[in-house]
Amino acid sequence: MRSLAVTVIAMVGLLVLTPGAFATDVKIAVAANFTPPMEKIAALFFKETGHKLVISYGATGKFYAQIKNGAPFEIFLAADQKHPQRLIAEKLAVAGTQFTYAIGKIVLWSPKLNVVDPDGAILGSGDFKHLAIANPKIAPYGAAAEEVLKKKDLWQKLQPRLVVGENIAQAYQFVATGNAELGFVALSQLKKENEPSAGSAWAVPQELYSPLKQDAVLLAKGKASAAAKQFLAFLKSKKATALTRVFGYE
Amino acid sequence: MIALELSPVWITLELALVTTALLLVIGTPLAWWLAQNTSVFRAPVGAVVALPLVLPPTVIGFYLLVLLGPSGPLGKLTNSLGIGQLSFTFTGLVIGSVVYSLPFVVQPLQNAFEAIGSRPLEAAATLRAGPWNRFFTIALPLAKSGYFSAAVLGFAHTVGEFGVVLMIGGNIPGRTKVLSVAIYDHVEALEYTEAHWLAGGLVVFSFVVLLLMYSRRRRVRIGV
Numbered sequence: 001m002r003s004l005a006v007t008v009i010a011m012v013g014l015l016v017l018t019p020g021a022f023a024t025d026v027k028i029a030v031a032a033n034f035t036p037p038m039e040k041i042a043a044l045f046f047k048e049t050g051h052k053l054v055i056s057y058g059a060t061g062k063f064y065a066q067i068k069n070g071a072p073f074e075i076f077l078a079a080d081q082k083h084p085q086r087l088i089a090e091k092l093a094v095a096g097t098q099f100t101y102a103i104g105k106i107v108l109w110s111p112k113l114n115v116v117d118p119d120g121a122i123l124g125s126g127d128f129k130h131l132a133i134a135n136p137k138i139a140p141y142g143a144a145a146e147e148v149l150k151k152k153d154l155w156q157k158l159q160p161r162l163v164v165g166e167n168i169a170q171a172y173q174f175v176a177t178g179n180a181e182l183g184f185v186a187l188s189q190l191k192k193e194n195e196p197s198a199g200s201a202w203a204v205p206q207e208l209y210s211p212l213k214q215d216a217v218l219l220a221k222g223k224a225s226a227a228a229k230q231f232l233a234f235l236k237s238k239k240a241t242a243l244t245r246v247f248g249y250e
Numbered sequence: 251m252i253a254l255e256l257s258p259v260w261i262t263l264e265l266a267l268v269t270t271a272l273l274l275v276i277g278t279p280l281a282w283w284l285a286q287n288t289s290v291f292r293a294p295v296g297a298v299v300a301l302p303l304v305l306p307p308t309v310i311g312f313y314l315l316v317l318l319g320p321s322g323p324l325g326k327l328t329n330s331l332g333i334g335q336l337s338f339t340f341t342g343l344v345i346g347s348v349v350y351s352l353p354f355v356v357q358p359l360q361n362a363f364e365a366i367g368s369r370p371l372e373a374a375a376t377l378r379a380g381p382w383n384r385f386f387t388i389a390l391p392l393a394k395s396g397y398f399s400a401a402v403l404g405f406a407h408t409v410g411e412f413g414v415v416l417m418i419g420g421n422i423p424g425r426t427k428v429l430s431v432a433i434y435d436h437v438e439a440l441e442y443t444e445a446h447w448l449a450g451g452l453v454v455f456s457f458v459v460l461l462l463m464y465s466r467r468r469r470v471r472i473g474v
Contacts, residue, residue: 061438130338135421138438163338163420166434173312174420178319179337 023050024227027072029063030055031079031214033141033168033186034102037247038077041240048234051227059167061138067092067219074222075231077101077214080140084217097218101235102249104212105187106144109175111199116182120202123154130163132174132183141168144209145184151208187248214249254447257424258432265340265415265428266408269347273355273404274397276348281359282385300353307350311417314346318418338420343428346414355404362396363389395466402463406456 087093134142165171175183222228336342412430419426436445
């Protein structure tokens with residue numbers, strides 16, 4: 001019985017200690033909208049450096065609250081610029097490490113052909129019952145949609161037809177399931193690695209909304225980690241930015 | 251005082267009342283059948299009724315969204331009947347809530363019916379009471395406290411639901427924006443004062459409802 005206990009303890013000890021013997025894990029919090037390119041980037045980073053990224057995907061605001069309350073993340077890839085800035089101001093992130101790793105694009109989209117015209121004129125003609133957007137109060141992509149509608153002077157007029165998703169993923173679901181005929185979604189949601197997505201869409205011109213800059217920052221907990229710094233450098237490299245573009249970011 | 255939008259409170263109460271009333275009507279025959287039946291279907295039907303206890307609400311919400319959508323079977327049905335699409339409407343919320351709170355009403359009713367046992371009903375049968383008569387004059391009055399629990403739990407559970415209504419409601423102010431969604435929005439937007447008022451009210455309200463139920467339960471036990 002005793003020898004069994006010793007064996008179990010020894011095995012657990014081995015399991016706990018082994019990964020550290022080869023390379024360093026980097027704990028990283030990533031905005032959910034960046035999931036598809038992140039998977040590819042992490043795989044490539046592992047192949048080139050041997051460092052494994054331990055990735056948590058989620059909402060930027062929630063990560064911010066968790067980091068403030070002691071979450072063990074070393075890097076934060078946010079969906080906006082505001083939250084990394086705040087973390088730097090609060091000394092929870094390292095000053096001078098913040099940079100834009102991706103710029104999101106919004107698209108007015110319908111899964112059906114010939115619903116959305118290439119100029120988005122359908123918004124004015126109003127041939128639909130429901131228009132899905134992400135919540136402008138809490139989601140950056142929702143705020144961008146509000147900006148577009150306001151610039152087109154349609155915000156007030158379309159109020160009764162707006163259905164609001166908690167985030168951009170829910171807005172996408174409303175449209176993809178056909179419950180809303182069309183909606184403002186992220187271009188990255190429509191990209192399946194170079195495959196043109198089905199349906200019809202209006203690629204909203206950049207002058208109609210402020211750029212959706214997504215910023216990365218080194219967190220205080222990752223300050224001493226060489227692997228974490230190495231990953232931030234990798235994220236700026238041509239290889240990583242090329243991957244990011246493929247998925248509909250700039 | 252802060253300006254607090256109160257329409258979510260009224261929508262929530264209306265939703266909970268309508269849902270509870272419907273659930274008592276639907277739940278009664280279902281619970282009765284589950285309590286009386288001995289066929290092979292009893293176990294699978296009971297398991298299906300209990301499923302909403304296990305499934306994450308956003309999953310239930312997502313499937314309802316697919317079902318109610320224009321290409322889903324329910325959506326096709328309502329469209330062909332001229333009712334139109336039910337997602338993003340109050341009726342859609344009622345359907346979602348009925349599914350979501352079903353076990354909270356059916357299970358207390360089933361327990362109450364089972365607790366009656368077969369003897370009072372058989373005794374009534376020997377006195378030539380028909381099945382309907384037996385149900386309404388024997389089973390229903392004896393299951394009174396089960397009905398009370400079922401109504402309170404169904405109501406309270408509907409008031410507290412979040413994931414399902416968030417998915418199929420579309421968060422439309424004045425129509426489908428319920429209390430839990432309003433609180434969530436305030437918290438996410440860092441409007442903590444508004445969130446505290448609504449959340450505090452919800453806590454007090456829920457406590458009173460549950461207190462009512464537990465104090466009554468004890469009285470019943472002592473009374474018997």
